[in-house]
Amino acid sequence: MSAAPASTLKRTPLFDTHIGLKAKMVDFGGWNMPIQYSGILQEHHAVRAAVGLFDVSHMGEIEIRGPEAARQVDYLSTNNAAKLKTGQAHYSALLYEHGGFIDDILVHKISDTHFFLCVNASNQEKDFEHIRASSRFDAQAEFASDRFAQLAIQGPKALPTLQKLTQTYLSGIRYYWFTDDFVDGLPARIAHTGYTGEDGFEVYVSPDSAPRVWDALMSAGEEFGIRPCGLGARNTLRLEAKMALYGHELTASINPFEADLAWIVKMDKSEFVGRRALESALQSGIARKLVGFEMIGRGIARDGYEVWIEGQPAGWVTSGGPSPTLNKNIGLCYLPVAKAVPGVPIQILVRDTPVDGITVATPFYKRAKG
Amino acid sequence: MSYPETYKFTREHEWVHPHGAEAKIGITDHAQHELGDIVFVNLPKVGNSVKRAETFGSVESVKAVSDVYSPVTGEVTGVNDLLAQKPETLNEDPHGEGWLIKVTLTSPEELQALMSSAEYEEYIKAE
Known part of the structure; x- marks a missing residue:
């Protein structure tokens, strides 16, 4: 599975916690990380329905x-x-x-x-x-990764779980705002952010504090059925929410307009690295764009599979897999701009067999705002 | 989960259960555990032939797709249709309800080269 021996992989401060929970550990970009604990589907559903806790200290x-x-x-x-x-x-x-x-x-x-x-x-x-x-x-x-561990607590019950451990009034933190306070008496940066398409928080603490904060969150969430969640569920959750993953949707040869991320580019601000290239991309127009799709035929699209339109190669899958929430097989792909709109019949080359799909509007899943 | 003594096993974590001139084929408990939640199973059709050590189908978990190799050479006489509707059966009962295909054994001597349940258990411990 992994090229590097497990002993040379980097560990987060929660490594022992994961081993204690019998997580399945994998090499994730040089880090020894939990891919799953009880199972990806169970963990995925826990986040959509209640609350899940992720160690994302590798960030x-x-x-x-x-x-x-x-x-x-x-x-x-x-x-x-x-x-x-x-x-x-x-x-x-x-x-x-x-x-x-x-x-x-x-x-x-x-x-x-x-x-x-x-x-x-x-x-x-x-x-x-x-x-x-x-x-x-x-x-x-300053490179500060060694000074921070990060826990993501995500799901409709993330707020009541975290609220038990902090005096900060969490409902008062707007989406994409944060505050520096305490969690279980330990200094923490509490950000109302996430990578699951569900409500939740990302909590930055010192590496020393991470095991205690993890345990405290697990106990606080027990009444809601909290589950520890691995990178497997993190991936299915973010894909349903159409959140990009570096190395898949985003690479050195993709620009933000192609990645359907024009909203994070502010061309009306002052000079920034990459601006000139983006100006000429806007002038000449982009050739390809990211679009979502669903499988119609039997088969699961995976990263790297070719996408065909009318018998011709047209693009490639950047992320694909089952959507546990929607019970469909979904994915994201790059297609020529004119085809990167909902409702275009496509074929995915699933291990040399063309399987029908159709482009769809995204995100695939959007939570009901409470 | 125990590995039935009447089954034979491959290094690629398939099992074969010979019964007269026929045999059932599946993947082992160890394999399903390594794969995690299985969400899709791709199997051949009745009448197709399978060859020893050649892929005859695939099993997909949430994360990835894995080939399944035939432990023996033969012709497919049955396919487990349950798996199209309930692929999770492979996780729940890999040595029983989660069988993949039934084949006629055209070269029964191939079974000799496969591992016994005891040998397989040693093999996965060492892996």
């Missing part, structure tokens, strides 16, 4: 501090960091000069002079090098 953190931190982050990323309010977060991207993705990131504004970036595990070193090399303003970047 990276980068802090940017200085009098011109806002201008520096604005220059580095596609979204409008200068417009963030203190205590607010947003989804954004780091781009190469040619407009392709270095990474997709979350930017949190701690103060006018301090920003906190959450980045993908396997990209964190690359991101940090890029950020350092792109220094233009009076601000310093």
Whole structure:
């Protein structure tokens, strides 16, 4: 399964917890991570119906501090960091000069002079090098991954579970806002964010605190049927919500317009890395775009499968699999822009056999807003 | 779960249960456990032939697709239709209700080369 021996894989502070829970561990980009505990389907349904707890401590953190931190982050990323309010977060991207993705990131504004970036595990070193090399303003970047563990508590019962352990009034934290407070008496950054399409929080704590906070959350969620959830369920949940995954939907050769992420690119702001490439992409128009699809025939589309339209190769699947919530086989693919709209009949080459599918509107799943 | 003594096993984690000139084929409890929740099973049609050590179908979990290799050479005489509706049967009862196909044994001597249940249990312990 994995190329590297398990002993050389990186571990999160919750490694022993996962082993104690008899998780199935896998090599995920050099990290020894739980792919599942009780089973992906059960964990998936727990998050949709109640609450699930994920260890996402492999994610990276980068802090940017200085009098011109806002201008520096604005220059580095596609979204409008200068417009963030203190205590607010947003989804954004780091781009190469040619407009392709270095990474997709979350930017949190701690103060006018301090920003906190959450980045993908396997990209964190690359991101940090890029950020350092792109220094233009009076601000310093610090690699902070070693100082943070991250737990994601997600699902309709995430709030009442977490509320038992903190005096912060969680209903008062708007979506994509955060606050620094305590969880179970330990300092924590509580962000109203997530990667499941469900309501929930992402909690950043010190690595030392992580096992205690994990146990406290598991106990607090017991009455709701909380389940520990692995990366398997994280993937099926994010796919239903059409949230992009780096290495799949997002790569160095894909730009944000192609990835259907125009909303995180603010062309009306000041200079940023990748801007010129995006301007010419807007002028010449993009050739391909991300679109969702459902399988009609029997078969499951997987990452990398070819997509055909009218007997011709037209694109490729970036993510695919069963949707446990919808009980359908779904996926995302890149297709020529004219075809990247709902209602186009397609065929997926499932291990050399063409299987019918159709493009559909996304997200596949959207929670009822409470 | 125990591995029935009347079954033979492959290194690729299939089992074969010979019964006269016929045999049932499936995947082992170890295999289903490694795969996780099985959501789709792709099987040949009755009348197709299968060859020893060649793939005859696939089993898909939530995460991935895995080939299934035939432990023996033969002709397909039956396919477990239950799995089209309830692929989770493979997780629940891999050595029983979760069988995949039935074949005629054209080369029964092939069974000799396969592992006994005791040998297979040793094999998965070492893996």
